[in-house]
Amino acid sequence: MMSQEQNDQLTRVGPGAPAGDVLRRYWQPAALSDELVSERPVVPVKLLGEDLVLFRDNSGKLGLIDRFCPHRGVDLCFGRREDDGLRCPFHGWHFDRTGQCVEQPGEPEKSQMHTQIKVTSYPVEERNGIVFAYMGPGDPPPFPALDCFAAPDSHVFAFKGLWECNWLQALEVGIDPAHASFLHRFLQDEDPNEGYGKQFRDRAANTDIPMTQLLREYPRPEIKVEETDYGLRLIALRHMPDGRSHVRVTNQVFPEAICIPMSNEMTITQWHVPIDDETCYWYSMFVSFGKPVDKTLMREQRLKEHRLPDYAPLRNKRNNYGYDPAEQRDLTYTGMGLDINVHDQWAVESMGPIQDRTREHLGRTDVGISRYRRLMRAAIAKVAEGSTEGLPMLGEADLAEVKGPVAIDAIGPSDDWDSLWRDSDAARRTACSWDAAL
Ligand code: FES
Ligand SMILES: [Fe+2]
Numbered sequence: 001m002m003s004q005e006q007n008d009q010l011t012r013v014g015p016g017a018p019a020g021d022v023l024r025r026y027w028q029p030a031a032l033s034d035e036l037v038s039e040r041p042v043v044p045v046k047l048l049g050e051d052l053v054l055f056r057d058n059s060g061k062l063g064l065i066d067r068f069c070p071h072r073g074v075d076l077c078f079g080r081r082e083d084d085g086l087r088c089p090f091h092g093w094h095f096d097r098t099g100q101c102v103e104q105p106g107e108p109e110k111s112q113m114h115t116q117i118k119v120t121s122y123p124v125e126e127r128n129g130i131v132f133a134y135m136g137p138g139d140p141p142p143f144p145a146l147d148c149f150a151a152p153d154s155h156v157f158a159f160k161g162l163w164e165c166n167w168l169q170a171l172e173v174g175i176d177p178a179h180a181s182f183l184h185r186f187l188q189d190e191d192p193n194e195g196y197g198k199q200f201r202d203r204a205a206n207t208d209i210p211m212t213q214l215l216r217e218y219p220r221p222e223i224k225v226e227e228t229d230y231g232l233r234l235i236a237l238r239h240m241p242d243g244r245s246h247v248r249v250t251n252q253v254f255p256e257a258i259c260i261p262m263s264n265e266m267t268i269t270q271w272h273v274p275i276d277d278e279t280c281y282w283y284s285m286f287v288s289f290g291k292p293v294d295k296t297l298m299r300e301q302r303l304k305e306h307r308l309p310d311y312a313p314l315r316n317k318r319n320n321y322g323y324d325p326a327e328q329r330d331l332t333y334t335g336m337g338l339d340i341n342v343h344d345q346w347a348v349e350s351m352g353p354i355q356d357r358t359r360e361h362l363g364r365t366d367v368g369i370s371r372y373r374r375l376m377r378a379a380i381a382k383v384a385e386g387s388t389e390g391l392p393m394l395g396e397a398d399l400a401e402v403k404g405p406v407a408i409d410a411i412g413p414s415d416d417w418d419s420l421w422r423d424s425d426a427a428r429r430t431a432c433s434w435d436a437a438l
Contacts, residue, residue: 007357010376011168013274014049018380019168020274023048023255024136025388027143029271029283030054030064030124031131032158034299035309042086043309044077048135049276053077054124057084062126063097064133066119070101095119129158130283144230144393144402146253148269148285152434154292159302160283162312163272163345166354167256167280170272173344174258175372177236177250178365181219183347184340185333186212195263197286197298199340202263204246205411205424214238214246221248223364225371230254230402231392232375234368237417245414247421251405252372254392255379259407265290267407278353281311289432305339313345321346403438 002010013020030045031054041056044067051067053076061084069076069088076095079086085096087103093114094103099121101114123134127149134140143149148156163170173179184200189210195201204214218238226233231254238246251259257271270284286293306313315322321336328335334343362370379391388394393402410424429436 001360002357004358007354009380010357010373011166011354012277013167014277018384019376020048021136021383022376022379022391023274025141025383025391025394026136026255027125027132027134027140029130029160029273029281030133032160032283033126033129033131034158036062036131040081042077042079042081045133046275047133048274050120050135052120052122052133053079053086054131055079055081055086057097058082059084061097062124062131063099063121064124065095065097065099065121069093070117070119093117097121128153128156128285130285141394142399144399146230146259146269146402147267147287147404147436148259150403150435151287155288155434157286157293157295157298158284159286159299160281160311161302161306161341161345162275162310163280163282163348164278164317164353165280165349165351166277167272167274169348169351169355170280170282171252171256171258172369172372173348174260174270174272175232175234175250175252175368176366177221177223177234177248177368178219179347181215181221182333183343184212185216186338187216187331187333189213190338197294197301199262199268202265205264205409207411209411211409218246221365223367225367227371227375228405229392229397230405231257232368232371233405235417235421237414239414243414244411245417245420247408247410247412247417249406249408249410249421249425251407252368252375253405254375259405261407261409262286264409266293289428289436305341313342315339315342316345317349406438 009018030047031043035043036056043054045052045054052064053067054064056062067076071093074090076086078089085094087094092105093101096102099119101117104114107113123140125132189212192203192210200211202211204211221236221238224235232252234250236248253259259269262268266286266288268284268286270282273281273283321342324335336342336346406425408421408425410421412420
């Protein structure tokens with residue numbers, strides 16, 4: 001249990017908030033590249049409580065600036081995209097990608113007032129389908145060489161979805177390996193051959209056992225957590241009576257991402273990005289170590305469950321997530337359909353906009369969550385001193401060496417579990433068509 005003050009410290013993200021200051025030291029997903037594929041690539045972005053507008057100028061370069069015109073406050077999302085910048089439709093003030101006002105066509109001809117007007121702007125970089133923004137002080141850090149950035153565009157698919165809750169509870173469902181045996185339980189197994197692009201629908205590792213069966217039959221994982229150069233590695237062991245164990249390796253990538261296996265071929269790197277204190281987007285990069293990803297199919301699958309332009313899920317608290325008691329009796333643990341994203345969404349949204357952690361009781365399976373909070377508290381203390389020393393991926397470590405991380409399922413002899421996952425991962429990387437070497 002924690003105090004209200006401790007909960008606020010870990011969850012709030014606006015400018016000057018302790019956790020927000022830590023998040024601002026890292027590149028943050030701001031939009032999908034797909035959102036800018038239109039006649040007029042200008043989209044509103046709300047990130048860490050700040051209202052911004054993201055646009056591609058006439059020369060194809062990206063800008064991310066304050067959403068509201070510094071003249072009299074109108075919405076620049078309706079700006080005219082001209083002359084390598086955005087022009088406010090109210091009185092024609094013109095802003096370039098750096099937020100500098102470069103023209104005020106209604107002011108007297110000799111006026112130099114525009115040189116004094118500059119709005120907030122943040123550096124942006126596009127990587128494999130996601131536009132990232134850096135909202136912190138000084139120069140942005142380099143990108144680490146994680147698989148999602150190292151893989152070629154053909155092997156990465158990116159998507160996002162809105163969750164109506166604080167980012168931390170969204171993240172914490174991803175570092176809780178025990179919940180998959182319950183929340184995502186299927187009372188019947190589907191044909192794994194029908195599982196492309198879906199979580200937990202493949203066979204478990206190199207066996208014929210559907211993942212759904214394995215999770216259902218072994219609900220008490222032994223969970224080990226270790227600190228790494230990128231955050232935390234979580235190892236969930238499910239010991240089977242025949243002397244074998246299932247090993248599932250997942251990760252917390254600091255500050256607010258996870259990296260988990262999706263199928264034998266694909267992993268997911270997923271950020272839980274605060275829009276503000278009470279809403280967040282998950283941004284996922286699905287990385288294939290096998291065939292190029294079928295982006296059309298994966299996008300179609302997900303667009304069936306989300307509405308545009310805000311990527312809000314069609315199943316949500318206003319329609320009880322499609323809850324069906326008959327389905328809960330016969331088919332799924334939640335009664336909320338087969339899409340596991342909806343299960344996670346219900347779990348994290350039903351806690352309320354910001355989970356009241358003064359009333360929680362963490363158990364042994366929550367070890368990843370307590371370790372993460374400890375890491376975040378240490379980072380908050382450092383950043384409050386004006387330092388980033390010792391923060392994952394910001395210190396002396398050569399970011400080109402921060403690779404992977406390993407996210408995999410494997411099954412083999414229980415006494416050999418530690419080499420099992422390393423060997424399975426090494427084999428997958430050796431066979432990979434792009435350079436996935438660690
Ligand atoms: S409000 Fe934008 S130019 Fe006047
Ligand atoms: Fe989940």
